[in-house]
Amino acid sequence: MTEIFIEGGRTLLGGEICEASLQISDGKISAVDSERGRRSLGIDAGGLLVLPGIIDLHGDAFERQMMPRPGVDFPVDVALIDSDRQATANGITTVFHATTWSWEPGLRSAGNARQLLEAIEALRPQLAADTRFHLRHETYNLDAEAEICQWLSEGRIDLLAFNDHMDSTVASLAKPQKRNRMVERTGLSNQEFDALVERVVCRAQDVPASIARLAKAARDANIRTLSHDDDTPDMRKAFRAQGIAIAEFPVNEETAREAAEGGDFIVFGAPNVVRGGSHTGWTKASDMIEKGLCSVLASDYYYPAQLLAAFRLAADGVLPLPRAWDLISAAPARAAGLADRGVLAPGHRADIILVDDEKPLRPRLVAVIAAGRLVHMTDTHRLIRSSVAPRKAVAVA
Known part of the structure; x- marks a missing residue:
């Protein structure tokens, strides 16, 4: 593996930005x-920010590569390889593909969940980002419980989220546009879809016990768990009581505050910050961040969003850049239990990105190093140097 020496950049170390070199x-x-190693590839980061690689706990933009239009499918391996290129080109060096296994057929079916897991496991050695499996379990999908428990015991799941979209599904049936999108995704007729929803809803009384069994299986396997779209403080308390300590996209401030007071990690979507609000009309993420009610930002459905969100928070005066960057690097590492990344420090994985921040709201990614490998670079002639003289760290005002 190539040795790399980065010097001359403004480097995020210990919560501060200073001029420092890094040997990889x-x-x-x-x-x-340190001094540059004799065999090291030299990278001149002069004028650039040197930052820890981005960690994405919840990204489902890969679904667009699998099904760019309703009913139009592409092979899973092709979709994952293209998604890997997109993720790394946006500074994401650890990606949790948020895979929904629902009671629906089609894009979010059992078959697709199995294919995705198998493809991720097979492709990992050739993917640039450290690619992990985040299973989004629809809690009404009761028939999946036994298989998910087996996957947990085998260590095949990296994060397990509990989703309940049944109420929103039923509500959408009265809205023609939403209904049509949902039905098209499943490949069913309107009558078949209605009959399926009716059968699934009839098993509502079995859902709480299934959640409890899966939560225990995850605890036994030491797998971190999330609850999705909690809408009341009591719901968050109930999930926390089962060891589910990550609140993903709480829908109101009261629920987010309960999560914060309980010491839970709180995940919001970075697109919410970039766009200035939620596309659903729910909680505004930047407000939650300002109030200390958000600890992690995820790409959600748009890979460029995490990089853009951190710089927007800094430009808007919500957080200084080091604290904004924590939301997309060190904090998600802590939430996922990944102690070897998220900060730039000796002994940590060499997941590093170089960013041109000349235009604060439009940061430009210049280079990405993932696990010590240079996987993305622009401006090659300017960055690569045959010899680099080391410098000592000097605080940057």
Whole structure:
């Protein structure tokens, strides 16, 4: 594996931005402010920010590569390889593909969930980002419980989320546009879809016990769990009581505040920050961040959003850049239990990105190093140097 030496950049170290060099060996950061190794590839980061790679706990933009239009499918391996290129080109070095296994046929069916898991496992060695499996379990999908428990015991699931979209599904049946999109996604006729929803809703009384059994299976396997779209403080308390300590997209401030007071991680979508609000009309993420009610930002459905959101928070004066960057690097690492990444420090994975921040609201990604490998670079002639003289760290005002 190539040794790399980065110097001259404004580097995020210990919560501060300073000028420092980084030496990379065997996929890890081996030293800070050391002499350049004789065999190292030199990268001149002058004028650039040197930041920890982005960690995305919840990204489902890959679904667009699988089904760019309703009923138009592409092979799973093709979709994952293209999604990997998109993720790394936006600075994401650890990606949790949020895969929904629903009671629906089609895009979110059992078959697709199995194919995705198998494809991720097979393709991992050739993907640039550290690619992991985030299973979004629709809680009314009771027939999936036994198989999910088996996957948990085998260590095949990296994050398990509990989703309940049944109420919104039933509500959407009265809205023709939403209904049509939903039915098209499943490939069923209107009559078949209505009959399926009726059969699933009739099993509502079995859902709480299934959640409890799956939560226990995840605890036994030491797998982190999330609850999705909690809408009341009591709902958050109930999930926390079962060891589900990550609140994903709480829909109102009261629920987010309960999560914060309970010491839970709180995930919001980075697109919410970039767009200035939720596309559903729910909680405004930047307000939650300002109130200390958000600890993690995820790409959600748009891979460029995390990078853009961190710089927008800094430009808007909501958070200084080091704290904004924590939301997309160190905090998601802590939430997922990944102690080897999220910050730039000796012994940590060499997941590093170089960013041109000349235009604060339009940061430009210049280079990405993932596990010590240079996987993306622009301006090659300017960055690669045959010799680099090391410098000592100097605080940047």
